[in-house]
Amino acid sequence: MVRIENGRLQEHPIIDFERKKEVTIYFNGKPIKAFEGETVAAALYAAGVRVFSRSFRWHRPRGFFCAIGKCSACMMEVDGVPNVRTCKVYVRDGMQIRTQSGFPSAEKDAFSILDDVIDLVFPHGSHYKKFTSTKAVRNFMLKRMRKFTGFGNPPKVVYGGNAEYERIDTDVLVIGGGPGGMSAAINAGKYGAKVLLVDENPFLGGQLVKQTHRFFGSAKHRAGTRGIKIAKILEDELSKLENVDVRKETRVFGIYNGEAGAVQGGEKLLRIKAKKIVVATGAYERTLIFENNDLPGVYGAGGVQTLMNVYGIKPGDMGLIVGSGNVGLILTYQLMQAGVNVAAIVEAMPRIGGYFVHAAKVRRLGVPIYVRHTILKAIGKNSVEAAIIAQLDDKWQPIPGTEKKVDCDFICVAVGLSPTHELLYQAGCQMKFVPELGGMVPLRTKYNETTVSGLYVAGDVAGIEEATAAIMEGRIAGIHAAVMLGYGGDEAKEELDEAVKDLEEFRAGPFGEKIICGLEKCVLESEVTI
Amino acid sequence: MKYLERGYLEKDELPPFPSRERLMKKSVAYIECPQPIPCSPCYESCPADAVKMENINDPPEVDYEKCTGCMKCIRVCPGLAIFMLRIREDGKGEVTLQYEFLPWLKKGDRVKLLNRKGEEIGEGVVNWVLPPERNDNTSLVRVEVDENLIFDVRAIRPVGDINEG
Structure with a gap:
């Protein structure tokens, strides 16, 4: 068993986590404890934050995905500067971080109702035709829509450094x-x-x-x-x-x-x-198409490695790994080393994609590997609570009746780069x-x-x-x-x-x-x- | 290549067993690495020339008569695929394996014995440990098991570990 404090691993069989000075950052005004050397995204995750932003249109919750600055799921307003990828910014004492899409915050977004009703109000594609009667109406609506859907607000601070x-x-x-x-x-x-x-x-x-x-x-x-x-x-x-x-x-x-x-x-x-x-x-990292694949808790395999092995933060209690290449297999083993359970490894191909020896070392610790299986959907409201997996036939189609619910609180997508x-x-x-x-x-x-x-x-x-x-x-x-x-x-x-x-x-x-x-x-x- | 559909080797896919006489003499390296992958530390580390490998992609083959049981290969194998096996004079079996989990095991600890599928097949006692700090954080752990289990025990968990699958 690995000791955890404040969401952070206190020990690890392989890595020595050297935590530097403790600092306080403010997330939507609320103080959060962090350590120098941690990224904002890592510190927020350790504090239990899972919803990092809202999607542009449907206001669906989004968590981090890649953790190395290649995607944009973790963008927030940092010290007045909008659209900052929080996985690339390091914490500083007194830093002010705000989620930028969602009202009043990304976590509790009143507009998230849109995800349920928007299809009734705006059938798919209808936004191209609505509000186009006159230029004035269109411009008025565009401004509202821009505020409502797009990226963050304009910067509130002017650059004051010496270039x-x-x-x-x-x-x-x-x-x-x-x-x-x-x-x-x-x-x-x-x-x-x-x-x-x-x-x-x-x-x-x-x-x-x-x-x-x-x-x-x-x-x-x-x-x-x-x-x-x-x-x-x-x-x-x-x-x-x-x-x-x-x-x-x-x-x-x-x-x-x-x-x-x-x-x-x-x-x-x-x-x-x-x-x-x-x-x-x-x-x-690539992602995979399945229902709710944008739900916080669906992470890139490398993103989880970064969180866990670089910053020493526990990604969750029970993971599901999608993809049995070396990345997926190695990540499974690393999760277990950090005291995190792995429910299963799912692989669409008829055989394991990575090295057999990597598979064998997690299989003998009891992790099931399902080949010819895929993930159909992630379940959860604001973060992953379970997943549905199913067996595939020779034409890569899910076989009805083989669906299985897997309890997990995060899903690692390891389907390649x-x-x-x-x-x-x-x-x-x-x-x-x-x-x-x-x-x-x-x-x-x-x-x-x-x-x-x-x-x-x-x-x-x-x-x-x-x-x-x-x-x-x-x-x-x-x-x-x-x-x-x-x-x-x-x-x-x-x-x-x-x-x-x-x-x-x-x-x-x-x-x-x-x-x-x-x-x-x-x-x-x-x-x-x- | 059936083993790639399962993630473990069945009996008929295992490398040949060393003879009982050989196992009684001293410990021997038993390598479960059937797939051609570009990896050769076992071959390079062997001072007795007991690991046969012509090309870096060849699966290793151990000459059990040449193997001196020196454990150089098991210290470095990145695939955790090497097991040192032995049958003692008193008829007890011993399996040494690489171990990279917390809490670190010590001599005298009781452990659950797991087979290649992760099924529990008994309990054993740790009777020797190479501590992690002496081998780049990969501890070597030797467990005492029934003689007939030495070809089945491939993983261990401390008794009372809450993190079991």
Whole structure:
């Protein structure tokens, strides 16, 4: 049994949660205890808040989903600034947080009645025709509707800081400090290239920071080491390289002909001129279509990992996992390590999608795994109270009569990821939809250079795989970038060949088949000579 | 690949059993890792060359005669798929497994024995522990069980654990 206080894990078999200074934040005027280093969303969750916002139109309750700033379900007004993703803002003493949609608050929203009656008043699509008799009526109604449905209010405070501007010249710019990006920075940096690594978070490691399990692979690639430690090892390696500059809390917003624009810490505008750019922006979680899939309590699997393994907050008492890929299986085990029960794992495919050994270690602790099953709906008023699952036939249709009610207070959707590819689009890379790689991915050479010369990709943004492969891809992209800039000589070229070979070997098994199949569709045939 | 529909191995899918004579001699590594996955720490950690693996994606095969029972592999296996098995002279069986839950177990603790499906199949006593701090928070726990259970006991829970499924 794991000790819990104020919704927070006080102990854990793997992780030491170091809680910093206690602070007080105000949620809709009510004081809430939090600890420095926690995000607003995490602190609110620990205090029992489940409804974070209301949907635009029907005023349905929404909770957090991804917890890493990729969705918008947790947006609130923070210190007078509207539309702040509360999962990306860290608590400060005296912070004022307000829910912005819903009256009087998101939790108790008088307009939530709409969800029940709106179809009677406004049959679907009728809002296009109503209130269009005259311009005056239309404008009047538009204003009302905007207030009623849209995002938050206009800002109540004016920016009062000192904005700065800095120009940076560098050989290699790496965007994203997860396993792929860190590996690219290390490998370009170790051969002498001047590297700038930027990440939007105040920490490096990307999603490694919540991977408490030991990694697979070969010892050469740090197998047997926990993901959280791999993040530290990579960071140590980075800090030893003097020619690598690391800037945290720095968001790149665009790439323009070899130059990137970024904002550092919300105060400083950066114009970065780079000879080579490695994009390693990772991925975001997909959701699944089922009734009530927007109910608070339906979370992304990674979101739950963040909440539980980064901030040490107990996500609930009984979870249901949808999806039996490695993420779903590992999350199940991690939930049990945190003292949370798991009712079942549901998988639509006829067999388990992840590694058998991951499945076996939760199965032998009594967690049922239902293959050829899906979730039909989530049940609950303001948060999940149960779920209905059912068996699927050969045509993926639920078989009537097989419905089963599963009691649970949260549901983790672990049905895969999609690459965070927006920057690549903006930069002008040729993209292609490759389902095996998780969605839209850039065309690239075998050294991971895209169709935009000098622009590389590494990690999940190049195709959904996992951290070890991301590290290997980062190594290839980083060394190739360094070699093309004239660094490293023969030694670097040799290592590059070895790195390509290592990755091929890694993907040679059945789990690599799908990846290789996907890569065949997007790796450019024209060989690049070095 | 039927095991992927269930999440556990049936009797006919298990790797070959070490002989009783071998099990009586000293403990032996028994690896339940049938699926080809890119993973090789057991092979790399084995000082006796007892784990056979030609390619990183091959499932490991243990040569029970070469295995010295040194436990290097069970310390590092990321899949928690290795079990050290032994039959003592007094006829009692011993199973050593990786354990990553709170509360940490100590020598003398009574535990419920679970099979691959999570069904309770008896009780046992912990008779040796490698504490978590000495193995990167993966504790090794050895339980004393009936001899005929060594191929069935694959998980344990402290007696009185409120968190049981």
